[in-house]
Amino acid sequence: MRRTKKLVFMALLTALELVIWVIEGQIPAPVPVPGVKLGLASVITLTAMAVLGRREAGCILLARILLGALFAGSFSAVLFSLAGGVLSWLVMGALLGLFPEKLLWVVSVFGAIGHNAGQLLAAVAVTRTPSLLWYGPALLAAAIITGTFTGLGATYLVRALRVYADGKTERRE
Amino acid sequence: MMKGKTLFWIVLFALLAAGGIGLSLLRGGGTRAVISVDGQVYRTVDLLAVAVPYELTVETELGRNTLLVSQGSIQVLEADCPGQDCVRQGAITDGAIPIVCLPHKLVIQIEEP
Known part of the structure; x- marks a missing residue:
């Protein structure tokens, strides 16, 4: 992809992810559980990856x-976003090449688990309350459910966007 | 081939999710609310012994949270933080899910007595 095109494409994805993130933040969570949300913005991160x-x-x-x-x-809030976001990025980056495109949702689930683990560890560090770790299993289950849906979203978006990606990236089937 | 791999991951994740939910439900009992601030236990309340609901204000240099303690449940009524996540969460009645007010480093967990 040409540099200018790539820059525009990245800017577009950034704007998209920001808007999705802001709007999702305005919608009350369907389950009143701290730290649990669908994480729709991660659709864009995984798609971009x-x-x-x-x-x-x-x-x-x-x-x-x-x-x-x-x-x-x-x-x-930035601290928490970073803790979740960076861990999720590391996990997804490490796993992306190991799975075929059809199994992108698996990468997404692991990314969501990484995200929730990062946020839980940040919460433990900030509140200095290690017993919060008991909350881990519930967050694991939540990550599996949300990660599956955002991963499926990313799968469809990737398919649609390949058209614009000039075939520079390899197709994984 | 592909189908088998997909199935493998679906089964694995379903088991993990069920295990996670099961584990947190196992911890779901309990009647003793432990209120801690910055890792230190601030107060412990036996929720079964609460006859008349009362308000409890937790005030530290980090901020103020007003809790409502009722029989079998506890919730944050008011908090002077920008997020209000702990207020929106409402009442908790078991140990499955804690109330966390991050800016005030306040954690409320229900445990077995």
Whole structure:
């Protein structure tokens, strides 16, 4: 993909992810459980990773977290976004090449588990309450459910976006 | 081939999710609410012994949370934080899910007595 085209594409994905993140934050969570939400914004991160690459997805994620803090957050919220986001990015980046595109949702589930683990560890560190770790199994179950849905979303988005990606990225079947 | 792999992951994740839910339900009992701030136990309340619901204000240099303690349940009524996540969460009645107010480092968990 040409540099300019890639830059525009990345900017578009960043804007998309930011809007999705802000809107999802405005909707009350369907389950009144701390730290649990669908995480629709991660659809874009995973899609960017599959279509553009790990580094590009990382840039989009970081830009979304920092811009998101400007729109609807505080400093501690950035810390939590980073803890979840970076861990999820690392996990998905490590696993992406190991799974065929059809199993992208598996990568997404592991990413969601990484995200929730990162946030739980950050919560333990901030509150200095290790007994919060008992909450881990529930967050694991939540990550599996939300990760499956966001992963399926990413699968469809990746298929649709391949058209624009110039065939520079390899197709994994 | 592909089908088998897909099935494998579906089964694995279903088992893991069921295990996670099961584990947290196992911890679901309990009647003793432990309120801690910054890792230190602030107060412990036996929720079964609450005859008349009362308000409890937890005030530290980090902020203020007003709790409503009732028989068998506890909730945050008011908090002077921007997020209000702990208020929106409503009452908890068991140990499956804790109430966490991150900016005030406040954690409320229900445990077995």
